[in-house]
Amino acid sequence: MTTRDPQAPQLARLAALIADETRAACLLALLDGRAWTAGELARHAGVAASTLSEHLGKLVAGGLLAEERQGRHRYVRLADARVAQLVEDLAAQVDPRDVVRPRGLRESSAGSAMARGRTCYDHLAGRLGIAVTEALTLRGLLRQDTGFALTDTGLEWFAASGIALDRGGRRPLARACLDWTERRPHLAGAAGAALCRHLLERGWCVRIGSGRAVKVTPAGERALADLLGVRATALR
Template sequence: MTTRDPRAPLLAGLARLIADETRAACLLALLDGRAWTAGELARHAGVAASTLSEHLGKLVAGGMLTEERQGRHRYVRLADARVAQLVEDLAAQVAPADAAGPRTLRESSAGAAMARGRTCYDHLAGRLGIAVTDALTARGLLVQDTGFALTDAGLGWFADTGIALDRGSRRPLARACLDWTERRPHLAGVAGAALCRHALGTGWCERVGSGRAVRVTAAGRRALGELLGIDGAALR
């Protein structure tokens, strides 16, 4: 007689939560790391507000989203970095080439912007994220031999650059996250989040519109060139 793994029903329940196109669209949108109103998500998913509210209720009850209310508005965001990692890892299994191509010039431009640079929950992704990861590795600040890890020189680089690392966090200091457009891992974890936060806070990067896409500013190209030797032309 076999004993069923007690995690089986939990895994099945999680799969049911994600196995709905509307809920999947909401989870992917929330990978920008920000809080969205129910109305914004309803418009993004192309469904009625009442329909979206039911879906959000299931995601909140399932522990994938957290919510808060401000006046008449209901805001939701991904529950934590673990949920973001799960969604991004699953999305990375679907190659862009497997999906239908962009139907309009606007979709094509948006896709190009996302591939060039974007936030992946709370860290940098796309060609920008890969360029930063490669530069850190080439300078011996990050090693990728058996998973991502900052070297002593890497810890010193973050400190010298003025990027504070939360060493008491339960999250890994450095973690590899598979980039779904580049098909290579970029830097995530505490270090990836701190670097992204610093880049946006100092104006090295700025958001493009209301989505996840980001672009490197002139100041960012200078800073990343001086600090990591990244060719500015590669960041345009």
């Protein structure tokens, strides 16, 4: 007699929760790390507000989203970094040959911007994220040979650069996150989040529109060249 794994029903429910195009679109949009209103997500997913509300209820009940209300508005965000990792890891498994080609110049430009640089929940992704990760590795600040880990020199570099690292929680200091456009790992974890936050707060990186895409400013190009030797051409 075969004993079924007790996790099987929960895994099946989780998979079914994500296996809907509208809910998947919401989860991907929320990878920008910010809170969205139900109306914003409905417009993004191209569905009626009543339809979207039902989907959000399922995602909240399933523990993938957290919600809060302010006045008449209902805001939702990804429940935590583990959910973001799950969504990004699943997205990285999609064969790029199966992705629908962008329709028109606007969609094509948006896709190019996302590939150049974007936030993956709270860290950098795209060519920007890869360029920064490779620079950290080449300078001996990050090790990738035995899994992602900051070196002692890397810890000193973060401190000297004024980038505070949160080392008190259960979140790993450094973690590899497979980039779904570049097909290579970029830096996630507490260090990735701190670095992304530092670049945004300094104005070295700015968001493009209301989505996940970001771009490096001229001041950011100079700063990344000085701090990590990243060439400006790798950021454009």
